[in-house]
Each structure stands twice: as structure tokens, then as C-alpha cells.
Amino acid sequence: MSLVETDDIEGISLHQRILSDIREKILSGAWAPGHRIPFEHELTAQYNCSRMTVNKALSQLAKAGLIERRRRSGSFVGQPQSQAAVLELHDIRIEVEALGLPYRYERLERVKRRSSAEDRALLGLSAPGPVLALEGLHFAGERPFALEQRLINLSAVAEAAEEEFLDIAPGPWLIGRVPWSEAEHRIRAMAADETIADALDIDPGAPCLVVERRTWSAEHPVTHVRFIYPAESHTLVARFTPSQG
Amino acid sequence: MSLVETDDIEGISLHQRILSDIREKILSGAWAPGHRIPFEHELTAQYNCSRMTVNKALSQLAKAGLIERRRRSGSFVGQPQSQAAVLELHDIRIEVEALGLPYRYERLERVKRRSSAEDRALLGLSAPGPVLALEGLHFAGERPFALEQRLINLSAVAEAAEEEFLDIAPGPWLIGRVPWSEAEHRIRAMAADETIADALDIDPGAPCLVVERRTWSAEHPVTHVRFIYPAESHTLVARFTPSQG
DNA sequence: CGTTTCAATATGTATATACATAATCGTCAT
DNA sequence: ATGACGATTATGTATATACATATTGAAACG
Structure with missing residues (x-):
């Protein structure tokens, strides 16, 4: 033998x-x-x-x-498995194109500033420093698909200060440049306020799905982003098979 | 040495x-x-x-x-990591108790019937058969925390037909009995209709977070459940670190 | 009776070794 | 050129062995 x-x-x-x-x-x-x-x-x-x-x-x-x-x-x-599911968060462009609609990104606002207390809370920063605040709209065809509100920590991603983000979304731009080592998501429902309703072309008070993501790279906060989807336009899907095979 | x-x-x-x-x-x-x-x-x-x-x-x-x-x-x-996040879906009792509030479950409705076409679509069944339709409320203290609408495939879980589910929620009951091998989640926002608003004691049209889960055990559909949370009461949290540490 | 000490035990990590397997590369014949 | 074939190479899996470490349980002691 x-x-x-x-x-x-x-x-x-x-x-x-x-x-x-x-x-x-x-x-x-x-x-x-x-x-x-x-x-x-x-x-x-x-x-x-x-x-x-x-x-x-x-x-x-x-x-x-x-x-x-x-x-x-x-x-x-071990104790009862926490019901963990793998949630795939696709690029918005991919999602829109999967619907067979033309995709477009449009910048609404771009402000460079010293981080406010609120900025620091969102990013998880302790010390003040320069941040870039962006707001933009993702379109599916002629209809707004999602509103994006983003903060970028310029101490971690200095190059972002030079970028205009006029019609390229900051998400893909960042992914190509900054490897991320950790992320946290929060998902909730929210009623659209005046500003959001206006941007998304829906009624004030209409329900929206909100996905917030904070990203770190090697302990340094990189970005905080909030995607706001009109309720009709988006469903997150998560598939799960218990413990890897 | x-x-x-x-x-x-x-x-x-x-x-x-x-x-x-x-x-x-x-x-x-x-x-x-x-x-x-x-x-x-x-x-x-x-x-x-x-x-x-x-x-x-x-x-x-x-x-x-x-x-x-x-x-x-x-x-x-390897190629750029797909943005997968691990989504923890806790038991509602655990969530409520984590808030320091007393938990209670209350059954609203319980109907045994032959599966309708809609039932079969939700469960993913091809042939008709007996199902149990349940509706119940999860309370945090005196406030409704979530509305649960559930279908159980009695062909897969015969014992469920005998259970009243008066004040024990079907979720924990099923987990103890039926091992599940696969699950699919859908998460979206929705406006409360009259019925839902009434049950949850919120205004009609108020935004809600909806989490739907379909569960299989060894290829057989077991249950379909829809949790409806008032927007204020719930945020899903998902943390992600690429490749475990 | 309580406390300290010590041996036994199950897991944790590492080594050196052996052979299996898949893929690639060069050689050689066609 | 081209295709078959065997040598080479890096990874894949398994073995036997060695020692570390945490924890338990029992014996020895005050």
C-alpha cells in the first residue's frame, strides 16, 4: 500500500x-x-x-x-448560525444596462471643504481635514434611477481633488484607484423630502430605498456614499447557501 | 534549536x-x-x-x-473583488431585545388552503398542494415592530398544519425543525397601504422596508415570508471585509 | 475544607517527507 | 510547421512526528 x-x-x-x-x-x-x-x-x-x-x-x-x-x-x-447572506452590490451602470436602458451619470454638485462635524461622523474621522462632497444623479433612459450623495476623504485619496466627476460616477473611479479593505452598509427605507423628490422627479413623501456605504482602506476612512432609489426602481437581491462548500 | x-x-x-x-x-x-x-x-x-x-x-x-x-x-x-457583503439577518426577537424592549408575537390570521397561483409563484412551486398562510405582528414593547406575512409549504413541513402559532412566531419554530439549504432575499422600500398601515399603526403611504425571504430545503420550497418594517424601526447592517482575517 | 500543584489531555502549530496531478516546455519525429 | 511525448515544475493532499499551550481533574498539602 x-x-x-x-x-x-x-x-x-x-x-x-x-x-x-x-x-x-x-x-x-x-x-x-x-x-x-x-x-x-x-x-x-x-x-x-x-x-x-x-x-x-x-x-x-x-x-x-x-x-x-x-x-x-x-x-x-456552535450556537444557531446567524442568518448571514451574501449581498451582491452591483455597479449602478450594470444594473441599469441589465434593464436594457441607456445609462448616464450627471453631476449636480461638487464642493471641496474642510470636514464639518457631520462629515467626520459620516466618514468616521476623528481629526478635521479636507473632504470632497459630491452629489449626482444616475439615469436609466430619461428617468432618474438613483441619487448619490458622497463624501470623499481627501487625506486618503488626494487625486480626487483634481477630478471633476462631471459625467463619470465617483464609484467606478474610486474602485480603480483605491483598494478597499473594509466596508459597512446600512439599508433602510425613507420618505423623500422636498430636495430628494425634486431630484428624483417623484412626489414628496414617496418611499425610497436608502443604501449607505462606508469604506475603509487599511484603517483609513475613504468614502461615505448614500444611494437613494425611488421604491419602484430597485430591489436588492441576496442569495444564500449555508457555509462554504 | x-x-x-x-x-x-x-x-x-x-x-x-x-x-x-x-x-x-x-x-x-x-x-x-x-x-x-x-x-x-x-x-x-x-x-x-x-x-x-x-x-x-x-x-x-x-x-x-x-x-x-x-x-x-x-x-x-485575483481579479477585482466583486462587491459582496455579508448581510446579517437576525431573529426579530433578538433585535427587539437588543433595543432593551420586551418582545411579543401575536397572530393575526391563520388559513389552511390549497395553494393559489399566487401562492405557488411566491413559494416557487410548480404543482398545487396544501399551504398554510399566516399573518402576525412582532411587537417591541407596545409598538408594532414588524408585520409578518408567511406561506408554509405543507407538503414539505406537514407538522406545521397542527401548529396554531398563536404566540410563537413561525420563524423560530421552523428553524428548529426544518434545516434549510438555501435562501433568497429581496429587499425593497414600499408605501404602506391601508391594511399595513392599520396593522403597524402608521399613516397610510408611510415608507416601509420590506424584506422577503424564500427558503429551500434540499430543493424543496419550504416557506416564503415577507417582513414589513416601518421605516423608523429598522436598518439592515452589513459589514464586509474582503477575505476573512 | 479550601488551595496549590501537577499530570493528563485535546487542540494548535510546525517540520520533513512522500506521492499525486495538472500544466508547461522543449525535443524529436513526422 | 506541427504534433506527440516525456521531463520538469508547482501545486494538492496526506503521513508521521514533535513540541507548545490551555484547561481540566485529581492528588497533595496546609
Whole structure:
């Protein structure tokens, strides 16, 4: 017999099989939260493999949050999975073009200023500094599709100060330039006030979907953006399959 | 010198350090998409460690999608990250209790019927069959917090037919019983109609956040639920870090 | 009875090694 | 040129081993 077991009949590696066996037990409810799963040495015997192989599977399950491991005590099924879903946030241009409509961006306002207290709160900045405040409209055909209100931290993205953003949206511009390491989204419903209703050509008080995003690059706040969609124009879609395969 | 290197001064393991060093290079833009990162044997030399240790770091980066690995060719920085965000959808009870308010669920309606065409469209069913239609209110203190409209496919969850759901919400009940393998969410804004406004004790036409979820268990549609939140009562939050830390 | 100490135990990380597998490159024959 | 083929190379998976570390449980001690 060769040193390396080749039970690899179905094209999946052994640690993957161990991983999915255990995941199955947990997701099916056979092993309830808090249940102690077999020790590494027991699985080693059960699968007739080395501890390293078992360890690889269990480490991955632990990283995914499905199990919790405690030295000397063993590994336990984690508490009810928080219902996390992967939310895809497409570029607005892509969304509009997916509707078969011509896309256009139009700048409404562009102000360079020292950050106000409100600016700093939105960006998550502690010290004052230069910011760029932008407002623009995304069109689908002739109809306004979304209003964008954005702050850019010029201390983090100095080049943005030179850019006019007349008909290119700041989103794509930033993506090409500043790699982001972290982002936070807030999604809510809101009634359009006079200004927003005017820009989006809807009735004041009409419901809107608001998506706010804060972005960091290596600990530095980069931008805060608020997209305001008329209720009819937008639905976010999120698909979810529990824990990676 | 001991067999195991103990450069573990800062409490992070070596493969973790290698991983975050490389991630840093990628996120900072120093290594652009398509750039070939050093071979395992080069990193082995650079960090003065074994190939297994380097491999562990690179495998994790690959699983996270930050790099792409090709046999015989090497490992390459992946293409621009798709803007996916992890959206946490908590149990409503948890959310309410996090606000420090007492939680209560109250059933408004419960109808068992043969699925209508609309029911089948919502659930994603092709053939007719029995369904349970539920409507209920989630309270935070004395105020309505969310209205829930739910369909349960009784062909998939027969036990639900016997349950009254008078003051236990169908969500937690289902989670304990039916493991779900897939879910789809739709999020949008909507104006409250007469019925909804009445139930939530808000003005007709007031903006609401609507979260709809369809759930499958092993290919079978299980349930469709629509949560309707008054705009003030709810903000979805999604945090995102490209590739886990 | 409470506390300290110590051995046992399960996991965490790393090593050196072995073989498998996929892709690429150069060589050689057609 | 072109295509077949084998050598080379980088990654993929697994093994056996070694030592670290946190935590538990029991024994020893005051």
C-alpha cells in the first residue's frame, strides 16, 4: 500500500469529505448546538487517517463558525448560525444596462471643504481635514434611477481633488484607484423630502430605498456614499447557501 | 534549536503572518490583479519555514478568492473583488431585545388552503398542494415592530398544519425543525397601504422596508415570508471585509 | 475544607517527507 | 510547421512526528 491513501474515488479529498460529513450532521440538526463532536483522535480512527487531516477539516469548520474548539475539552457545535447572506452590490451602470436602458451619470454638485462635524461622523474621522462632497444623479433612459450623495476623504485619496466627476460616477473611479479593505452598509427605507423628490422627479413623501456605504482602506476612512432609489426602481437581491462548500 | 520555530512573539502564528503579509500587498495595491506572487519554495526561503506552512497560508487566500492558484504556473492575484457583503439577518426577537424592549408575537390570521397561483409563484412551486398562510405582528414593547406575512409549504413541513402559532412566531419554530439549504432575499422600500398601515399603526403611504425571504430545503420550497418594517424601526447592517482575517 | 500543584489531555502549530496531478516546455519525429 | 511525448515544475493532499499551550481533574498539602 502506498504511503498516501487514494480513496479519492469521487474526486474529493478526504479532509473535504470529513468536513462535509460533519457539516451535514450539524445542518440537518442531528448534532444540536452545544453537542460535543468526536475528538480528533476518534475521527482519526473512524476515517483511518492522520490527525493532521482531521485537524484540517475541523479547523475550517471552526473558521466558518460552525463549530467551536476548546483545548482539553473538545469541539462543540456552535450556537444557531446567524442568518448571514451574501449581498451582491452591483455597479449602478450594470444594473441599469441589465434593464436594457441607456445609462448616464450627471453631476449636480461638487464642493471641496474642510470636514464639518457631520462629515467626520459620516466618514468616521476623528481629526478635521479636507473632504470632497459630491452629489449626482444616475439615469436609466430619461428617468432618474438613483441619487448619490458622497463624501470623499481627501487625506486618503488626494487625486480626487483634481477630478471633476462631471459625467463619470465617483464609484467606478474610486474602485480603480483605491483598494478597499473594509466596508459597512446600512439599508433602510425613507420618505423623500422636498430636495430628494425634486431630484428624483417623484412626489414628496414617496418611499425610497436608502443604501449607505462606508469604506475603509487599511484603517483609513475613504468614502461615505448614500444611494437613494425611488421604491419602484430597485430591489436588492441576496442569495444564500449555508457555509462554504 | 528546537524542531519548532518559536518566533511567536506577537502571538500570531507564522502562517497567519504570511497570510496577512500577502493580503496587505494585495489590498494595498502593491501587487495588482494578475501579478504572480512568489512560489511556495520562494516564500519557504523568505520566511525560513517549511512548505506546509506557506501552503496553509496560500490555500486560505485561495479559498477566500484573493488569489488564484495554477499548477505548474504559480499563484496569481485575483481579479477585482466583486462587491459582496455579508448581510446579517437576525431573529426579530433578538433585535427587539437588543433595543432593551420586551418582545411579543401575536397572530393575526391563520388559513389552511390549497395553494393559489399566487401562492405557488411566491413559494416557487410548480404543482398545487396544501399551504398554510399566516399573518402576525412582532411587537417591541407596545409598538408594532414588524408585520409578518408567511406561506408554509405543507407538503414539505406537514407538522406545521397542527401548529396554531398563536404566540410563537413561525420563524423560530421552523428553524428548529426544518434545516434549510438555501435562501433568497429581496429587499425593497414600499408605501404602506391601508391594511399595513392599520396593522403597524402608521399613516397610510408611510415608507416601509420590506424584506422577503424564500427558503429551500434540499430543493424543496419550504416557506416564503415577507417582513414589513416601518421605516423608523429598522436598518439592515452589513459589514464586509474582503477575505476573512 | 479550601488551595496549590501537577499530570493528563485535546487542540494548535510546525517540520520533513512522500506521492499525486495538472500544466508547461522543449525535443524529436513526422 | 506541427504534433506527440516525456521531463520538469508547482501545486494538492496526506503521513508521521514533535513540541507548545490551555484547561481540566485529581492528588497533595496546609
